Amino acid sequence: MLHVLQSLRCAVALALLAACGNGLGPADVAGTYDLQTVDGTPVPLPGAPAQISGTITLTPFGQAERRVTYRMDAQGTIQEFVATGSFRLRGSILELALREDGYVWKPPAEIAGATINVRYPHPADGPDIVEAYERR
Numbered sequence: 092m093l094h095v096l097q098s099l100r101c102a103v104a105l106a107l108l109a110a111c112g113n114g115l116g117p118a119d120v121a122g123t124y125d126l127q128t129v130d131g132t133p134v135p136l137p138g139a140p141a142q143i144s145g146t147i148t149l150t151p152f153g154q155a156e157r158r159v160t161y162r163m164d165a166q167g168t169i170q171e172f173v174a175t176g177s178f179r180l181r182g183s184i185l186e187l188a189l190r191e192d193g194y195v196w197k198p199p200a201e202i203a204g205a206t207i208n209v210r211y212p213h214p215a216d217g218p219d220i221v222e223a224y225e226r227r
Contacts, residue, residue, distance in 0.1 A: 115180050118151035124207050124224035126159065131221075139164050147207055147224050153177050155187055157209075159222075 126134050126145030135143035145159035155178040160171045174189035174196060185200040185207060198211040205226035210219050 117149065117153045117178070117180070120180065120185075120202055121149050121151040123148045123227050124205075125227060126222055127225050128223045129220065130218075131223075135162070138162075142222070143169070145222070145224070147209070149178055153179060155189060157187075157189055 124147045126142065126147075128134065129136055129142050134145070135141070139162045141162050143160050143162050145157070148156045148158075154175070156173065156175045158171060158173050160169060162168070163170050172191065174191035176187065176189040176195070178188070179186050180202070183201050183203055185202045187196075187198055187200050187209070189196045189198075196211075198209050200207055200209045202208075207224040207226075209222045209224070213220055
């Protein structure tokens, strides 16, 4: 009987440990994150087109929004791009599924502490662009 109870306790402990995973859920990372750098350069970036500000907002319910404002030309024309959708966590990987103009964008992203790094291809086939966001 003692062996059965010990086996049952071990099974319960293992099940609880597996259920906890990394312990992070949407509520743990919910908040607004401000764009700090693009490829290591602080925003606002010089030139055009160039990011001048941005945010990523994550809700406790798994919803996500990315807003980035760009200077579009030398005359200083400003345009904001907004993509909304959802997210989920897989360890330190932040899986984003953002919709903008009928297109679903799934950029690779990682979250570490108060920082989100979003990586996406350069439109002119250059090296990937990396945006770093810090939690408010």
